[in-house]
Amino acid sequence: MSRALHHDGTVILTCAITGNLTRPEHTPYLPITPAQIVESSLAAAEAGASIVHIHVRDPQTGRPSMELEHYAEVVDALRKARPDLILNLTTGPGGRFVPSEDNPRIAGPGTTLMPPEARVSHIAALKPEIATLDLNTMNSGGEVVINTPRNVRLMAKVIREAGAIPEIELFDSGDIAMMHDLLADGTLEGPVLCSFVLGVKYGFQPSPETVLYARNLLPQDARFTAIGIGRSTFAMVAQSFLAGGHARVGLEDGIYLSRGQLAQSNAELVTKARRIIEDLGGTLATTAQARAKLGFPLRAKP
Template identity: 40%
Template sequence: MNREVFITCAVTGAGDTVGKSDKVPVTPKEIADSAIEAAKAGAAIVHIHVRDPETGRGSRDPKLFKEVVDRIRSSDVDVVLNLTAGMGGDLVFGEGEQPLPLDESGTDIAGPLERLAHVEQLLPEICTLDCGSMNFAAGGNYIMCNPPAALNAMARRVQELGVRPELEVFDFGHLVMVHDMIKDGVLDDPIMVQLCMGIPYGAPDDPGTLMALVNRLPRDAVFSAFSIGRNQLPYVAMAMLAGGNVRVGLEDNIYLDRGVLATNAQLVERAVHILDGMNVKLLGPDAVREKLKLKKRG
């Protein structure tokens, strides 16, 4: 059980949610404004993806990241910035008996340092590293692709930059990768892990599986846990009871209640309400910086 909890808000993600909710932010201004509102509601960390303003699809354009980061840093709201480095690992095979050539409309494979271009330029306090490859979307031909050599190269560069990696773990094998990177010396303490539960073909979000993952974490790791969809809000309590921290946001769930579309601020407010009811102390940005030994930027 964790009595001192921080909340991360995953603001927009890269998934196909724009057509499902008009509250999902798309433009850099919308993403920054939504992040600031989430911080005002109680999020200590905001996890940032960007989207192509014309299509709404996920992007890794450093100019879009820069606009979002500049807007947040120039605001009067203090919040820890966590930029995704997951883009550039998207592999989509062709249909049926013709897996090659790859589906160019969905495939986006970049080198490990290219995937960190925006991180190197903007130096956030945290960036994410997806710690393995997996079948991701239900059905279809999409694979989230993160080879060990590429992950090691990314981890080493992030270490050189003085940015804290948040290690995204979707299944048990990804924790093997985390332990290997620790042995290779490319991760510094404290180790920061995000347990991503309920994603199709990843670890299911039942309590037994969650605790099995928690029991295999590196010693003294600081971790958060979340689930997607309808179980996002129940996981606010679940993560705290498992000893971790909390993540909510429109990247993972677009509903506040059945049939009621949410904003990021509303999801954070609901998380704060749940944690307040459990007599939990909420950590602000400065306390998170101290806990995670972060280098404040901007």
């Protein structure tokens, strides 16, 4: 099935600033504190990102955090400095289960399972433009990520009541089937904004065929981004554009600028993605263009 391009050559670029699984021992350039996350977000925006995807971390340990105070500090600072920048907050943490070795019914160390309401409490409080909504239940290394249809529906309701658009994260084709069910019962409204996550070991694998297959399962009016994890980051920037989608890079997804060369900032990753898109004949959307495409009003400086 052929599909028309879903953009006019103008690509909305998201930068995923710090993520949940990238660790300080992986790269010394990972933003940790709220101030570092803000600084890196602003630099990425200057390089061409119109959306920043935000996780936060414990400033003392560098470990992932879901503390509202850390989110509030980042969001408040970004809204003051760049009210035009589109904020996309994660709701992914809190869904990981690690079975105990002695009794798999009991959670072992590393389990982060939280009630679905707790995973979106910062969305209700801070009201970003976008909040991610993961539909995957899958193996992740030796662990399991769990997102049941009931919990997804509860989280989607809070996201929509906060006035945010859910960005649907799709890790395999079954997730797309669930998305269609959520559209059919009114949990989600079209045109849906979604992302294919490619390169996680037990999910979608990064290839042109995968992107086209996943794209062709979407509703005709869907807007999508193909996200490459690790070594596939920049290949998927190109493939997403060529398939009619948008683009995402960032230290959450991949820490290398090229083989063996660590990116020293998110802005460097954005700059390379921009060059790829422009070399293919596209342009990056400004924040004003991205807001218009996604239906967000312009924000005035507080």
